[in-house]
Amino acid sequence: MPTNKTEILKIAFEKQAPITTEEWDEMRSYLIERTFNKGEFLCRNGQIEQYLSVIYDGTCRGFYNNKEGEEISVAFMFPNDYVSAYYSFLTQSPSLMAIQALTPLTVVSISHDHLNLLCDKYKSAERIGRLNAERIYRRKEEREVALLTMSATERYLDLIKRSPKLLQKIPLKQIASYLGIQPESLSRIRKQLANQEKQI
């Protein structure tokens, strides 16, 4: 059902490598638009991720369940961002990560099979795939360093500096799990920061 919404995926791809008209015409025929209600899952724990998507409108998150069954958020995604349970998508094995819509959500998606088909056929698709994998790798490496070297308060300040819109849209409980702490601790940290502000 190609509509103009599919352009959003073209734009995301073209940030990484130019796409010819021929390639785009073929690619476009594979794209599908999908919508989700708040709370619905794009991919559940245990499913094999079929799609690589770009958000047209809405917000979603990726999370794991730890041994105690608690949800550990590891990513929040906004319009124009890529969304996928990427590990599962790449390996086509059951996903440990779940992806959930936090608002009504519209995405444009391409399936794993169709993307592979494009990769076999066009060098540009292969390159987009490479640059994309490199991009998300870099983000994980930054996160690794943050988790190893920064305190919870520092990680919180860093997070809201990078994406202030998080605070408007995402429950603090989920932000806490992203920071690797409990909601109560985040509450205390926020209170402490607010008090410091007042004193200045």
Added chain:
Amino acid sequence: MPTNKTEILKIAFEKQAPITTEEWDEMRSYLIERTFNKGEFLCRNGQIEQYLSVIYDGTCRGFYNNKEGEEISVAFMFPNDYVSAYYSFLTQSPSLMAIQALTPLTVVSISHDHLNLLCDKYKSAERIGRLNAERIYRRKEEREVALLTMSATERYLDLIKRSPKLLQKIPLKQIASYLGIQPESLSRIRKQLANQEKQI
């Protein structure tokens, strides 16, 4: 100076995609062998990483410096493993990570420029690049989950299960920083585990 040592890079690459004789002949002409003494740096903090390498013989590590100037190890590499300050290599920007030989070390390397040249020319090189980026991404994602959901003791047990040879070759101090804890804490964890063993 292509010698038979260069085969090690071919083997590493071919784990990801087949290489034709033509491609290999060109690739091989770009490969260089480099050796380092124990303690020498393959890439220092602030340098731009020029090479993607595969270890022929020896052991090395990648580490960051935190704000206090302490070294935080984030990777240990053994024969047949890839080695690079990958973030810097990909972005061609100054590296925050340093790579240091922990023993006398021999690697086979290809430069960023030569690899890009191959990527422009051959689809297989592009594919190897993509699959490689995907592979290291998956490792970082596993590490993120480990850092968020496991205790230091669990991470230690997991680490030595995955690479027992670490304990023979790598100073505990560096292992501690990889686990995100202080050497004193690792000492205590090891003592406690040893005592548990005795009781069983």
Added chain:
DNA sequence: GACCTTTCTTAACCTAGATCAATTATTTCC
């Protein structure tokens, strides 16, 4: 608007791991 559920905050107490300091192995290197 009233009920129910979920989220957020606060307080009191607890614990894993940090920090500081001193001692004992190991390496390194002349």
Added chain:
DNA sequence: GGAAATAATTGATCTAGGTTAAGAAAGGTC
């Protein structure tokens, strides 16, 4: 082989963040 440097251990004490519990706010839903 022995001095010097570095790594590892141990003990005492401290602290960031966890846990438990309970009330306040905020969202959904009928």
